[in-house]
Amino acid sequence: MADLELMHALSQPNDTKMVLLVLDGLGGLPMQPGGPTELEAARTPQLDRLAAEGVLGQIIPILRGITPGSGPAHLALFGYDPLVHQAGRGVLEANGVGLLVGAADVAARGNFCTLDATGRVSDRRAGRISSKIAVPLVERLSAVNVPSAEIEIRHVKEYRFAMVMRGAGLHADIADTDPQQTGVPLLAAVAHSDGAQHTAALFNQWIEAARPVLSDQAAANMFTLRGFSSDPQLPSFEQLYSLNAACIATYPMYLGVARLAGMQPLLSGDTPEKQFTTLRAARADYDFVFVHIKSTDSRGEDGDFDGKVAVIEALDRALPQLLECRPDVLVVTGDHSTPARMRAHSWHPVPLLLWAPETVRPDAAAAFGEDTCASGGLGTFAATDLLALMLAHAGRLCKYGP
């Protein structure tokens, strides 16, 4: 928290506008020796122009060699040390669909699943049932209660839902009920520590009470609970920097992590054009807007190099609409790398572009890619340092010391 205290102490008001554009899983790898990465293969005249006018660098999401999940990777982009502040999947998902998770509450993420006649898991995602089928099932679960706690539950997407338990003496230190494989029974909610015994018992009680209400279903006849977690109680952008901050994201989890920083979620369609339309409308009301593009990561996880290239090119074509907002500071980066070659998140450094016409010291780079970023003027640095750079270029940090 030491760096946050410093940044808080130095923060000063301004009327500048900042945009943090995160292309999820942006960093890539060549498919064959000597080849380009996804970002290098993409035709990106807009990004290349911004690279020429701005300055490049590389960020390390957590530590060198550590592959981040999206939660800690975004906390780092927002300036919070992800090794100090942990946000579980439950609270991210619950926050993302607008469930209020208080400091004393316990949130979890739920997946509908299929049990066979012997009670063993035959499909961990219930055949990926549609939202249309899942929504009424979530409504049924909403009616299930336990005596000494309040439970709220909300549908997320397809086979996924989020829930929060509110009550006295709750503790989130509980293992997932998902056995992570098929052909075995579900696990009970097991407390990792004595303090969580009571909470685990309440969850198990609720799970057993909920079982009958799904028994008529062929596919979604049960569910798993994962990522039991409480709100990490981060100081917000408002508290730290007096910033009105907003988030434009189409996936609940990213709305969830942005909410942890006190960002206001803004409704938007799910193309870059629609997101940038929302951004333009938000300009007057917000100092800092985090825009999240998911499909770079999705295509990377699919192993679809060309698909990831196409997503980046489509984003590039839409960029003029973002620039119409005339941000004073624009950062384009990723939360981590998701090379199509690896079909997974990776630890590789993430390309970073900082554009701030009034204050940037441009480097020699004239294109946005892994190679140019590796030799960029900002060097290679911890993602947690990025926000201070943005605030500085926005004239929102005053001098330290006499």
Next chain:
Amino acid sequence: MADLELMHALSQPNDTKMVLLVLDGLGGLPMQPGGPTELEAARTPQLDRLAAEGVLGQIIPILRGITPGSGPAHLALFGYDPLVHQAGRGVLEANGVGLLVGAADVAARGNFCTLDATGRVSDRRAGRISSKIAVPLVERLSAVNVPSAEIEIRHVKEYRFAMVMRGAGLHADIADTDPQQTGVPLLAAVAHSDGAQHTAALFNQWIEAARPVLSDQAAANMFTLRGFSSDPQLPSFEQLYSLNAACIATYPMYLGVARLAGMQPLLSGDTPEKQFTTLRAARADYDFVFVHIKSTDSRGEDGDFDGKVAVIEALDRALPQLLECRPDVLVVTGDHSTPARMRAHSWHPVPLLLWAPETVRPDAAAAFGEDTCASGGLGTFAATDLLALMLAHAGRLCKYGP
């Protein structure tokens, strides 16, 4: 220890093979303005090919501006913070020749020396007597006892030996008996703290008891003791990462520091070819092998630029034998810089080459040298981060956080 705990928590099994090839004191300086360093002057087609296929960077052994000894520099390469975990010269030397140093024991390094007729030091290394002369003298010292402690002593090389004292209530906080100059008497073993008074007294008692057994010698008629130290009790590579790790080094001290990490010392001849022959034989049994080449540092300390170039070129010629082991991850680096121009260790960043055909993101470099490393794709970073990078490229670290 926080980072080690994280790496331990994230470590996962794999059947990948890692090689850490350390050219001691690799980093250099130009002999005249505009000239090449030793590494840049050397003809290294093999290393240059690996540089083209891999990615370069620079590592900072301890902190910028800090010149490391070999002990802390290697601890950093092995992922242990050398400012937290200290390993004295005594325990490194004793470990290196196979003396068991327990947590409660005190080890020291001994140098035979020459006293003149007045009891003043005339040669701090006893004319660099041969091992042939020294071995029987060490045998004589082995027969010298003190009442309440057990002493074990072993010859190291030429005028050097190692010893360990075992007993109750021992403490290593004792100053060297070497006055670091000639023409003055030896120092007594002096405790730096109250807890070490008893141990210092035992060492002084032993020193006085040992004095007569060398009195017939013209050159090695006495000895100094240095580097009093205990085992730092590091968690091993096995404990932290479930790695079978081995060390191929020809100098005891490097075997000693590798043993602190739980690496198995492997017998080998003292040329790169012989070391790589041992490496090939070890492939089946070990996941991680540390190979140490000493003579880059020795030629640097001699001020022998051309000699250091020749050592690097000889290593390069032998490299195909290393590559026959088909490591999944190969790192070539140094523990620190030893520029021939300075005839000493230095604080300069150390060139680093990481080669991992399946997962590396190559940079633009096509040669292995200080200049290409300074602009390499990995950037400049702390040596303690290197091991996590190796583990990541070996698929041995799982994702952090949701």
